[in-house]
Amino acid sequence: MKIAISISGDHINAAFDPRFGRAPTFCLVDSESGAWSIHPNPAISSSGGAGIQAAQHIAKLGVQAVISGAFGPNAAQTLEAAGIKMFIAPTDESLTAAEVMQRFKSGQLSQIDQATHRGYHERSHG
Amino acid sequence: MIIAIASGKGGTGKTAIATSLALAAKRPLRFLDCDVEAPNAALFLKPKLEHRKPVGIPIPVIDEELCSYCGRCAAVCEFHAIAIMGNKSLIFPELCHGCGSCTLICPEHAIRERIDTIGVLEGGSALPEIQFAQGILNIGEPMAVPVIRELKKWSFPSPTGQINPIEQTSPASSNGLEIRDAPPGASCPVVETLRGADFAILVTEPTPFGYHDLRQVVEICRDLNIPAGVIINRDGIGEKTVEEFCASEGLPILMRIPLQRNLAQALAQGETIYTADVRFRAPFEQLLTKIRGIGHV
Numbered sequence: 083m084k085i086a087i088s089i090s091g092d093h094i095n096a097a098f099d100p101r102f103g104r105a106p107t108f109c110l111v112d113s114e115s116g117a118w119s120i121h122p123n124p125a126i127s128s129s130g131g132a133g134i135q136a137a138q139h140i141a142k143l144g145v146q147a148v149i150s151g152a153f154g155p156n157a158a159q160t161l162e163a164a165g166i167k168m169f170i171a172p173t174d175e176s177l178t179a180a181e182v183m184q185r186f187k188s189g190q191l192s193q194i195d196q197a198t199h200r201g202y203h204e205r206s207h208g
Numbered sequence: 209m210i211i212a213i214a215s216g217k218g219g220t221g222k223t224a225i226a227t228s229l230a231l232a233a234k235r236p237l238r239f240l241d242c243d244v245e246a247p248n249a250a251l252f253l254k255p256k257l258e259h260r261k262p263v264g265i266p267i268p269v270i271d272e273e274l275c276s277y278c279g280r281c282a283a284v285c286e287f288h289a290i291a292i293m294g295n296k297s298l299i300f301p302e303l304c305h306g307c308g309s310c311t312l313i314c315p316e317h318a319i320r321e322r323i324d325t326i327g328v329l330e331g332g333s334a335l336p337e338i339q340f341a342q343g344i345l346n347i348g349e350p351m352a353v354p355v356i357r358e359l360k361k362w363s364f365p366s367p368t369g370q371i372n373p374i375e376q377t378s379p380a381s382s383n384g385l386e387i388r389d390a391p392p393g394a395s396c397p398v399v400e401t402l403r404g405a406d407f408a409i410l411v412t413e414p415t416p417f418g419y420h421d422l423r424q425v426v427e428i429c430r431d432l433n434i435p436a437g438v439i440i441n442r443d444g445i446g447e448k449t450v451e452e453f454c455a456s457e458g459l460p461i462l463m464r465i466p467l468q469r470n471l472a473q474a475l476a477q478g479e480t481i482y483t484a485d486v487r488f489r490a491p492f493e494q495l496l497t498k499i500r501g502i503g504h505v
């Protein structure tokens with residue numbers, strides 16, 4: 083299974099970043115082989131709809147699950163439509179992507195099926 | 209001539225100044241309260257609001273029968289208001305700016321538009337010849353700009369005849385006067401209010417906050433190429449940074465309004481500066497002449 087983890091950095095040992103839409107990069111890990119790659123988040127500087135944009139991006143990368151610290155309603159809806167499972171990793175332990183992956187494999191992360199927060203003030207004043 | 213009155217932050221007495229100018233200026237004139245999130249000029253000018261017009265934006269609706277899930281609509285939307293995931297389409301109306309790009313680009317003509325109401329315009333007259341209009345954004349609705357844009361364009365009937373938008377010309381021209389009370393801040397709604405104005409009156413206070421916010425609005429005026437002048441409210445309460453900034457930027461100081469208890473009380477009761485204190489009559493009456501002079505330079 084291919085899994086995306088929101089991180090800030092360019093290595094599997096870089097820090098986990100709990101902000102799904104605003105994380106600088108995603109680390110893609112193949113849970114069977116352990117192979118990983120880094121993908122910049124195109125939504126990082128968008129003025130609104132970051133969660134949707136990030137979700138569309140990782141869907142294009144062909145992942146089946148995503149691990150972050152929180153998902154807004156729009157991101158959750160988009161990920162759900164793409165059939166991508168959402169998992170929450172702890173935000174208070176300064177984990178690396180590799181450590182997050184370990185916890186995922188040992189079944190310590192909880193899966194969610196809806197938004198963890200009500201979203202931010204999304205529509206910019208255009 | 210179109211004059212916009214702006215201030216970086218709220219609570220600088222901007223509306224009291226805008227309404228004072230309306231009372232002092234030669235009428236007829238058109239007054240627009242563009243602070244659509246919290247319009248309050250009506251409290252000062254007490255218009256009879258007789259006309260209403262809802263403002264909406266077109267939101268796309270995708271016909272699943274026709275859609276081929278090609279994803280072009282999602283790709284063209286710069287606000288990420290559409291997501292096409294496999295063969296599911298998602299629309300996020302609260303992100304949509306109603307620009308119509310998605311409808312235009314759809315190769316299957318699968319998108320039609322429905323109108324979502326986001327606010328309302330209200331208009332009428334205040335005193336015989338102040339043609340007053342305000343925009344009101346629905347509570348919780350984040351997009352002020354379309355309401356302000358419609359407000360600027362709105363023509364409505366009045367006892368003195370049809371009220372039409374005034375053309376942007378030059379500060380010196382005499383094709384009528386429009387006064388726009390801008391929202392506080394320095395974001396898109398302020399830009400939209402200032403756009404098309406011939407002159408901007410920037411209201412500030414001689415404090416570090418006042419200075420910081422003034423700089424931001426001055427920048428917008430520069431970008432839009434609108435000449436501006438400054439009114440210092442609560443003059444004498446603080447330091448000289450604002451004055452030094454104005455001097456170095458070549459911004460004329462149009463008026464100083466000292467901190468006075470009687471003014472504060474009058475404003476709290478919905479009175480304008482112009483009516484509350486006779487000493488301000490002449491300065492407000494001369495304000496337009498001053499501005500016309502600056503416009504000529």
Ligand code: SF4
Nearest residue numbers: 275276278279281314
């Ligand atoms: S552009 Fe038209 S056909 Fe393509 S996904 Fe959007 S609505 Fe469907």
Ligand code: SF4
Nearest residue numbers: 285304305307308310
């Ligand atoms: S109308 Fe414009 S902003 Fe709205 S969804 Fe279509 S492209 Fe995006």
